[in-house]
Amino acid sequence: MYLSQTRAVWNISRRSRPLSSLVLSTHLRQRNFPHWTSYFVKYNDIYSDQRGKSHFNWEVDGENYHVLRTGCWPYIKYHCTKRPYQDLSLDDNFFRVLKIINLGLPCLAYGCGASLLIKCHEEIHTPQGKVTIHFLYPEDKGARH
Template sequence: MRLPLISGFSNKKPRASTVLTCYLRQCREPPWTSFFIKYNSVEDDQWGKSHFNWKVGESNYHILRTGCFPYVKYHCTKRQPQDLTIEDNFFRFIKVINLGIPCLAYGVAATFLIKHTEFVCTSNGKVEIYFLYPEDKGSKY
């Protein structure tokens, strides 16, 4: 049984897509960003997606996403929408034929390489996200 959170937020985990959207809004729709979220911090509602468009406010992002246990890794680049079906299927195929081993190795390595954390505010509370290094929030490119 989960205990209720004192802060007034729900005790349900936020969706990974919600954390993604909230972070991009929180950073005022940056031109790019790259971060990790721990699997146990979110409900993984984007499982199986590797390369896709994501609309936030006035911006569209090309999202490269991979599971790298114990994290989900997002790389987001502001770009015009385009059909990413072929790329998405290609990346998924590569992960399957490699049995996910490179993804697992990336997650283990990231555990040692992560140097910076931030919090994303969602309606379900704060979620900690992880970076290999701090990002320049004012960057135009």
């Protein structure tokens, strides 16, 4: 009985949080499709439907982005650059293997360090509610490089 109750609570909790892919797409739209952006989002604020992806293409309204994504507890870090579609499967596999080999320790250190260095925040509005994303420094919203 306890296990089924735990699963039910987990499923309700998961459904009440927006998908990480929705937050990513919404952020890019809110910023009017920037040339690049780099942000952190807390694991607890989203449901990570992009788990296991490290370097991949992400298309939003006809705009393609190369996304570097890594878990760095307590955050997930996204770095997005507007670029033409490319096959990134080799890069994705390389980064995944690299994270496994080093046991994720650099990612953990990165997350702990980011917790001390984050200076800016922005709200992303989704159907499930607001999600706060975090930046190490203010981004120039019109930057090209």
